[in-house]
Amino acid sequence: MSIVLENISKNFGKFAALHNVDLEIPEGELVALLGPSGCGKTTLLRIIAGLERPDQGRILLNGEDKTQLHTSRRGIGFVFQHYALFRHMTVFDNVAFGLRVKPRRDRPSEAEIAEKVHSLLKLVQLEWLAERFPDQLSGGQRQRIALARALAVEPSVLLLDEPFGALDASVRKDLRQWLRNLHQELHITSIFVTHDQEEAMEVASQVVVLNHGRIEQQGAPAEIYENPSNAFVSKFIGQTNILNLSQHDADWLSDAGILSGAPQGNIAHIRPHNIGIEKAEADSRSPLTLKDWQHLGSIIRIELYNSQLHEQGTSLYAEMPTERFKHLNLNKGDKVVVHIKHAHWFN
Numbered sequence: 287m288s289i290v291l292e293n294i295s296k297n298f299g300k301f302a303a304l305h306n307v308d309l310e311i312p313e314g315e316l317v318a319l320l321g322p323s324g325c326g327k328t329t330l331l332r333i334i335a336g337l338e339r340p341d342q343g344r345i346l347l348n349g350e351d352k353t354q355l356h357t358s359r360r361g362i363g364f365v366f367q368h369y370a371l372f373r374h375m376t377v378f379d380n381v382a383f384g385l386r387v388k389p390r391r392d393r394p395s396e397a398e399i400a401e402k403v404h405s406l407l408k409l410v411q412l413e414w415l416a417e418r419f420p421d422q423l424s425g426g427q428r429q430r431i432a433l434a435r436a437l438a439v440e441p442s443v444l445l446l447d448e449p450f451g452a453l454d455a456s457v458r459k460d461l462r463q464w465l466r467n468l469h470q471e472l473h474i475t476s477i478f479v480t481h482d483q484e485e486a487m488e489v490a491s492q493v494v495v496l497n498h499g500r501i502e503q504q505g506a507p508a509e510i511y512e513n514p515s516n517a518f519v520s521k522f523i524g525q526t527n528i529l530n531l532s533q534h535d536a537d538w539l540s541d542a543g544i545l546s547g548a549p550q551g552n553i554a555h556i557r558p559h560n561i562g563i564e565k566a567e568a569d570s571r572s573p574l575t576l577k578d579w580q581h582l583g584s585i586i587r588i589e590l591y592n593s594q595l596h597e598q599g600t601s602l603y604a605e606m607p608t609e610r611f612k613h614l615n616l617n618k619g620d621k622v623v624v625h626i627k628h629a630h631w632f633n
């Protein structure tokens with residue numbers, strides 16, 4: 287099901303949680319709503335679900351205005367943190383719940399329900415847990431069961447609010463991949479809320495970046511990373527070095543080669559992987575010293591100290607493949623020269 291939001295605004299008392307939000311989600315996408323705490327992600331999700339009424343605007347599902355339609359009639363499944371599994375029911379009964387409460391004329395027989403529940407438990411790869419109670423499951427297993435429960439009623443849209451929020455890092459990573467695979471299998475239009483940019487980039491086919499109740503940018507992860515439409519998005523998505531030219535950082539940038547052309551703004555955002563490094567000659571006048579580095583798996587993050595950077599104490603971060611770093615044979619305290627391959631410019 288496609289989703290279109292037109293000019294949605296929502297106030298809580300005097301506080302404007304969403305301002306004139308326009309959003310189009312084509313059928314079958316897996317969309318991340320990404321933004322800092324309090325930016326309006328959950329409010330937007332609740333409005334799509336029909337759990338919250340917008341003060342203004344329309345919600346179109348498959349092109350039809352459903353703004354006034356009750357949640358239960360929107361064909362939406364959700365996995366919200368506070369809609370936890372029913373503790374007194376087994377896994378099987380939890381997944382069967384949505385089918386058993388259907389009106390009599392739509393309700394499948396118990397045999398059909400059993401078949402459906404088993405096929406869903408198979409889909410989430412937890413068939414062997416059917417007779418357990420939620421307290422006897424791990425956090426990751428509970429989330430997968432919650433998803434099976436949401437899928438039982440064959441929703442046209444799946445909404446997930448911080449689905450992996452409370453889980454530890456390695457379980458989160460597994461579940462991200464698993465959700466992506468599941469989506470590729472089912473193709474249900476899905477929207478999940480996260481404040482974790484890495485999660486959004488890794489899982490989603492489309493990322494919607496929100497800030498202060500407004501959409502800053504929508505696009506494929508690579509598009510948002512490579513062409514951030516403003517300084518907020520650039521800073522929020524991935525690591526970036528921020529250099530303010532109006533604060534006299536221009537001189538050393540010019541030495542570094544970045545200002546070979548005219549600056550295209552007052553502020554340069556430079557991704558760590560766009561900073562190339564070479565060992566400096568002994569007589570180099572480079573202001574940059576290798577301060578420290580960290581191993582991030584196959585890449586190395588390098589911290590450079592710049593004695594001429596206007597804001598004293600700030601470092602510049604570069605990244606390169608581990609192999610290349612080994613080849614450079616650098617030690618802490620070595621002088622380096624940098625070559626800046628690309629910058630995003632803002633005012």
Ligand SMILES: Nc1ncnc2c1ncn2[C@@H]1O[C@H](COP(=O)(O)OP(=O)(O)OP(=O)(O)O)[C@@H](O)[C@H]1O
Binds near residue numbers: 303324327328481
């Ligand atoms: N029922 C409410 N009454 C008053 N204010 C609310 C209500 N619900 C949300 N808000 C406010 O609206 C803003 C947006 O809230 P929302 O839950 O949508 O943010 P969020 O982006 O999901 O944040 P988080 O990542 O922290 O969950 C917040 O400032 C919040 O305090």
